[in-house]
Structures are given as structure tokens and as C-alpha cells.
Amino acid sequence: MSEPSEGLSNLLHEERRFPPPAELTANANYGAEAYAAAATDRLGFWDDKARRLSWATDWTQTLDWSDAPHAKWFVGGKLNASVNCVDRHVEAGLGDRVAIHFEGEPGDTRTITYAELGVLVAKAAHALTELGVKQGDRVAIYLPMSVEAVVSMLACARVGAIHSVIFGGFSAQAIYDRVIDADASLVITADGGWRRGKVFALKPVVDEALAKGTTGVKNVIVVRRGENDVDFDAERDVWWHELVDRQPDTHTAEAFDAENPLFILYTSGTTGKPKGILHTTGGYLTQAAYTHHAAFDLKAETDVYWCTADIGWVTGHSYIVYGPLANGATQVIYEGTPDTPTQDRFWQIVEKYRVSLLYTAPTTIRTFMKWGEELPAAHDLSSLRVLGSVGEPINPEAWMWYRRVIGGDRCPIVDTWWQTETGAMMISPLPGVTATKPGSAMKALPGVSVDVVDDVGTPVPNGGGGLLVLTEPWPAMLRGIWKDDARFVETYWSRFAAQGYYFAGDGAKKDEDGDLWLLGRVDDVMNVSGHRISTTEVESALVSHPSVAEAAVVGANDPTTGQGIVAFVILRGNTANGGDAQVAELRNHVAKEIGAIAKPRQILVVAELPKTRSGKIMRRLLRDVAENRAVGDVTTLADSSVMDLISSGLSSGKAED
Numbered sequence: 001m002s003e004p005s006e007g008l009s010n011l012l013h014e015e016r017r018f019p020p021p022a023e024l025t026a027n028a029n030y031g032a033e034a035y036a037a038a039a040t041d042r043l044g045f046w047d048d049k050a051r052r053l054s055w056a057t058d059w060t061q062t063l064d065w066s067d068a069p070h071a072k073w074f075v076g077g078k079l080n081a082s083v084n085c086v087d088r089h090v091e092a093g094l095g096d097r098v099a100i101h102f103e104g105e106p107g108d109t110r111t112i113t114y115a116e117l118g119v120l121v122a123k124a125a126h127a128l129t130e131l132g133v134k135q136g137d138r139v140a141i142y143l144p145m146s147v148e149a150v151v152s153m154l155a156c157a158r159v160g161a162i163h164s165v166i167f168g169g170f171s172a173q174a175i176y177d178r179v180i181d182a183d184a185s186l187v188i189t190a191d192g193g194w195r196r197g198k199v200f201a202l203k204p205v206v207d208e209a210l211a212k213g214t215t216g217v218k219n220v221i222v223v224r225r226g227e228n229d230v231d232f233d234a235e236r237d238v239w240w241h242e243l244v245d246r247q248p249d250t251h252t253a254e255a256f257d258a259e260n261p262l263f264i265l266y267t268s269g270t271t272g273k274p275k276g277i278l279h280t281t282g283g284y285l286t287q288a289a290y291t292h293h294a295a296f297d298l299k300a301e302t303d304v305y306w307c308t309a310d311i312g313w314v315t316g317h318s319y320i321v322y323g324p325l326a327n328g329a330t331q332v333i334y335e336g337t338p339d340t341p342t343q344d345r346f347w348q349i350v351e352k353y354r355v356s357l358l359y360t361a362p363t364t365i366r367t368f369m370k371w372g373e374e375l376p377a378a379h380d381l382s383s384l385r386v387l388g389s390v391g392e393p394i395n396p397e398a399w400m401w402y403r404r405v406i407g408g409d410r411c412p413i414v415d416t417w418w419q420t421e422t423g424a425m426m427i428s429p430l431p432g433v434t435a436t437k438p439g440s441a442m443k444a445l446p447g448v449s450v451d452v453v454d455d456v457g458t459p460v461p462n463g464g465g466g467l468l469v470l471t472e473p474w475p476a477m478l479r480g481i482w483k484d485d486a487r488f489v490e491t492y493w494s495r496f497a498a499q500g501y502y503f504a505g506d507g508a509k510k511d512e513d514g515d516l517w518l519l520g521r522v523d524d525v526m527n528v529s530g531h532r533i534s535t536t537e538v539e540s541a542l543v544s545h546p547s548v549a550e551a552a553v554v555g556a557n558d559p560t561t562g563q564g565i566v567a568f569v570i571l572r573g574n575t576a577n578g579g580d581a582q583v584a585e586l587r588n589h590v591a592k593e594i595g596a597i598a599k600p601r602q603i604l605v606v607a608e609l610p611k612t613r614s615g616k617i618m619r620r621l622l623r624d625v626a627e628n629r630a631v632g633d634v635t636t637l638a639d640s641s642v643m644d645l646i647s648s649g650l651s652s653g654k655a656e657d
């Protein structure tokens with residue numbers, strides 16, 4: 001266990017309050033009474049939220065928790081997630097409403113109405129069936145931000161197949177591991193996608209992944225996007241446009257059980273192997289749709305919503321695909337990066353589409369702060385109404401900048417805390433109710449129960465700090481870790497088994513008013529630009545290189561990315577000299593093993609690592625070094641001179657970048 005990251009913990013005497021604009025309060029989807037309603041009858045509250053969806057068969061029991069921590073929500077209910085995201089809007093006469101404004105990085109655009117989305121999903125569903133994909137089969141999706149990514153996910157949901165989206169930045173090794181773990185029978189990819197003015201290849205990475213060993217993959221569907229040359233295996237590979245375009249444009253969908261698996265999404269835990277987080281249909285969709293409607297105060301008829309996350313992360317699943325589409329929202333999907341072709345691309349997009357609800361990450365906001373106020377100031381951002389933040393703690397300076405420079409001092413900020421495991425938002429202000437404080441996610445959404453407890457599970461008083469727990473089951477909760485129930489119980493439910501609490505892995509404080517401040521992970525999971533990466537995963541990648549004998553990795557505070565990855569490595573005697581070229585090779589090796597997002601910011605070659613007498617590496621001390629602090633208490637070290645050795649090694653300058 002390490003301590004929550006410092007930095008935010010002394011900012012708990014916040015005097016500033018930002019009450020909601022009167023007009024927003026007057027027309028808000030949710031008022032203060034929602035908290036009272038949920039507190040009085042929590043399950044009845046969730047029943048109401050589930051009724052916002054369209055069900056083929058009603059449920060007979062809201063929650064079955066008799067086999068805790070294995071939950072069943074909306075027991076006996078049947079629905080189809082894809083029908084809820086598309087068909088029902090068309091049937092309600094909203095077929096002409098724009099579902100997606102797609103903006104490609106090169107500037108090409110596509111506008112897709114709900115009726116058109118319905119046709120695309122129907123065709124893709126038929127295509128899956130033609131390839132033999134059935135209910136319960138796993139489909140890996142490795143696509144750039146694109147209309148086809150959304151369509152692929154909805155087509156899987158439509159036929160009851162389980163999608164496993166793999167972020168387009170992951171390596172061949174990462175794809176192979178995920179395909180094997182989920183035993184996927186189909187991969188959907190693209191030739192390439194656009195990033196920073198260039199095409200990055202995707203299909204070749206899939207080819208490399210599938211050549212690593214025997215997999216259950218029978219087919220690979222390839223979307224043409226990058227126009228880059230790709231190899232084709234005539235038996236296995238098929239172009240999307242050749243397979244999908246010729247299919248019928250209507251499709252009758254089957255309703256599935258509320259607990260039918262919807263997707264697996266791999267995320268980093270404290271061990272080297274990513275966990276396949278499993279979500280099911282009814283509860284997940286209920287909470288994704290409700291929280292999107294509540295936290296953004298979505299008015300589907302008039303709002304234009306834009307979530308800048310990638311579909312490869314849970315934010316893209318819940319707040320690009322399932323939440324907004326279940327709510328019939330109009331949204332922007334952007335393929336590229338914020339700095340291409342110019343650093344004001346985001347503000348051009350907001351102005352062009354009159355975006356009113358924006359959802360992005362603190363890292364992105366801090367990057368914009370570096371680029372200067374002139375860029376947003378040169379654009380008309382007056383359409384913006386509510387601004388969301390997600391993925392990592394937002395520091396008060398970034399919060400204030402977001403509010404003033406982007407939100408024109410008028411838009412409420414909703415800092416939303418949740419996780420891949422929670423499936424949907426758990427802690428967030430309600431924009432029509434909450435008087436917000438810069439840097440605080442405030443309190444649990446109506447229907448959600450959280451607390452901050454000490455080491456033995458006792459709630460801390462206001463003003464105290466401890467561990468964040470979820471004290472009652474919630475509809476979008478993970479149903480398990482794919483093929484690893486023991487790890488599911490152990491990771492989330494064993495620490496506070498006596499109380500039956502879910503352990504989130506985050507540190508938190510309650511301020512004097514009882515409002516919540518999230519302080520970052522308390523385990524060996526790093527948060528780099530809002531992406532979760534485990535220290536062990538990077539360590540395993542490093543030691544898989546022949547020149548590395550041992551490695552220890554820490555997340556060090558970083559002014560832009562939240563945390564940066566700093567690795568300490570011991571090289572094998574004769575193979576290595578620890579020079580710049582070798583450090584560069586090790587960084588590239590990590591990128592090859594996991595993906596570029598896991599490349600260490602810095603690799604320090606050291607002679608020893610600080611260990612306790614039982615052999616455990618003391619990452620706390622390494623973090624002190626990585627953050628240029630005086631090294632803390634070394635009394636539990638087996639050899640206390642090690643830290644002197646490391647610190648003196650540093651001044652000899654082995655750092656990269």
C-alpha cells in the first residue's frame with residue numbers, strides 16, 4: 001500500500017463556491033429532490049431509471065444480491081441494447097435527428113442520422129451472423145475513432161455477442177493477450193487511422209498479433225480508412241465494405257436477458273496481467289443513460305454533446321456509445337488529436353458544431369493551459385452549457401481555467417469520478433443543483449452510495465481522509481473478471497468483506513461539509529493522462545528485455561499528465577552499459593510490449609533497488625527520488641545505504657528525455 005498522491009490533500013479549505021446558473025436550475029432534468037427520492041427508496045429509484053429504457057419483458061426483481069458480491073439487476077427482464085440505442089428513437093419519429101457528426105482528422109466529415117445509424121447497425125449485424133458470430137461469442141474491436149467503431153459495438157450487442165474493444169494504441173502483444181484471454185473468434189479492425197497528419201497502421205498490428213500463436217480467430221473484418229497497403233489472408237480477412245454493404249438494411253433483433261454479457265474491457269490492475277472487466281446489459285445501460293442525462297443535464301432535442309475520449313476506454317463505451325445513444329443525443333466524434341492541424345482544433349470543432357456539452361480529461365485541459373488562452377479566445381464558445389471532467393483528479397487551477405476560459409464563467413463543471421469497473425459515473429455534481437468547489441467531485445449521484453473509511457472500514461468523520469468505498473451495489477457494477485472469479489472477489493470485495501463494501505483502490509477525503517475530494521490510487525496502478533497502467537505491467541515488460549535483470553516502476557507527479565512513468569532498472573552484468581542508446585531501446589521495448597502510452601518518461605539505470613528485509617521493493621522511496629524530494633524513512637530497508645547509491649547514481653545523469 002502506498003499513500004494517495006499528495007498535492008491535493010492540503011487544499012481542503014476551499015472557500016470558493018460556484019452555484020448553478022438560475023436558468024439551468026429552473027429547467028434542470030434533476031433537482032435536489034432526486035437525492036431524497038433515492039435515499040427513501042433506492043431500488044424504486046433505479047426501477048424508474050430502468051423504465052427510461054425500452055424493455056421487451058419487464059423484470060420481476062430489481063436486485064438479487066443473495067449471492068453477493070455477484071449481483072443480478074432487473075432479474076427476468078429482457079431488452080436489446082442496440083434497439084435501445086437506435087431503433088426506438090427511429091420508431092419514436094426521431095429518425096432524422098443527427099446521431100453522429102463525425103469529424104475526421106484530415107477534415108473529412110460524415111453526418112449520420114438515427115435512421116442511417118439503424119441501417120448501418122442492421123447491415124453489420126447481418127454481417128456478423130454471416131460470419132457465424134452468435135450470442136455469447138467474443139469479438140475483438142481494434143479500430144480508430146470512427147462511425148464503424150460505434151456500429152461494430154452496436155452490431156455485437158444486437159446479436160448478443162460480447163465485444164472486447166482494444167485501444168488502437170495497444171501493441172500486437174497486448175492484442176494477442178486479450179484475444180487469447182477472451183478467446184475471440186472475430187477481430188474487426190481498419191487498414192489504418194489518422195493521427196497527427198499521418199496514417200497509423202492497424203491491420204498489420206493485428207496480423208502480427210495473430211501470428212504470435214494459435215488463436216480462435218476465424219475472421220478479420222477490415223474497414224478501409226487509411227488507404228494504406230495491407231496484406232490480406234484470403235481465407236481469413238474480409239473488407240468491411242465488401243461484406244457489410246451488401247447486407248439487408250433491416251434486422252429484427254432478439255431481446256436478451258438483462259444479465260446477458262454486453263462487453264469485456266481490459267484494464268490494468270496491480271498484477272502484470274490486465275483484467276477483463278465484464279459488464280452486462282440491463283443495469284449497465286440503465287446507469288450509463290441515467291448518469292449521462294443527469295450529470296450533463298442533457299436536452300436531447302437541442303444539445304450537441306462531445307466526449308473527447310477514445311472508444312477504446314470505458315469513457316468511450318459509456319459516454320460515446322451507450323449513454324448518449326440510449327438517450328437519443330446528437331454528438332460529435334473526432335478522429336484525431338487536439339493539435340492537428342493546429343492547436344485550436346478542439347475550439348474550431350466546438351464552434352463549428354455549436355457543441356453545448358463537453359466531456360474531457362484534466363490532462364487535456366492542462367495541455368490547453370500550456371498552449372495559451374488566445375486559442376480558445378479566438379473562437380465562439382458561447383454554445384457551451386455544461387463542462388465535464390473525467391479520468392483523474394482535476395487540480396483547482398485546471399478547474400478554474402476550464403471554467404473561466406472555456407466555460408466563460410457561466411458553465412457548471414461536473415467532475416465525474418468512476419472506473420472501468422463501476423461502468424458509469426458514481427460521484428459527480430448535478431449541474432442544476434450543486435454549488436461546486438474547484439477540485440472536488442462533490443458527492444455521490446442520487447442512487448449511488450459511497451463512503452470514505454479508515455483501514456478497518458470505519459467511516460471517517462468530515463475533515464478526515466481514507467479509502468473510497470462503495471457501500472451498496474449499483475446497476476452498472478462489473479459482474480466479474482472474465483474467467484477469474486477468485487481475482488474479482490479478492491481485488492474488490494475482500495478488503496472490506498466484513499462490511500460488504502466494494503474497495504475502489506482510490507484515496508479520498510471528506511471536507512468539513514462532507515464533500516468528496518479524490519486523491520488518486522492507493523495501489524500500484526498509475527494514472528498517466530487519465531490512462532490506467534500498472535507498475536507491475538511495465539516492470540514485466542522491462543524484465544522481458546534480455547539486458548534487464550530487475551526493474552521497479554513508480555508513477556511520479558507530472559504537471560501535465562498527472563503522473564509520469566519512471567523506471568529504475570538494474571542491468572545484467574556483461575550485456576549492457578546503460579548508455580543513452582540502451583535506455584532508448586528499453587523505452588521502445590516497453591512500447592512494443594504494451595503500447596506507446598506505457599513508455600516510461602524516464603529510465604534510471606541503478607546498481608541496487610531499495611528492498612525491505614522480506615524482499616519487497618519500497619516504491620515510496622523511489623517515488624521520493626523520482627519527484628526530487630528528500631528520501632523518506634529508510635529504517636525498514638535491508639540495506640539503508642542503497643538509497644545513497646541510487647541518489648548519487650542519478651546525479652551522474654542517466655535520465656532519458
Ligand code: PRX
Pocket residue numbers: 267314315389390391392393394415416417418419420421441504505506518519520521527530531532
Ligand atoms: O483513480 C481513479 C481515476 O481513474 C481510475 C479509474 O480509471 P479507469 O478505470 O481507466 O476509468 C477512467 C474513466 C472513468 C479511478 O480509480 N479517476 C477517474 N475519474 C476521476 C478519477 N480520479 C479523480 N477524479 C475523477 N473524476
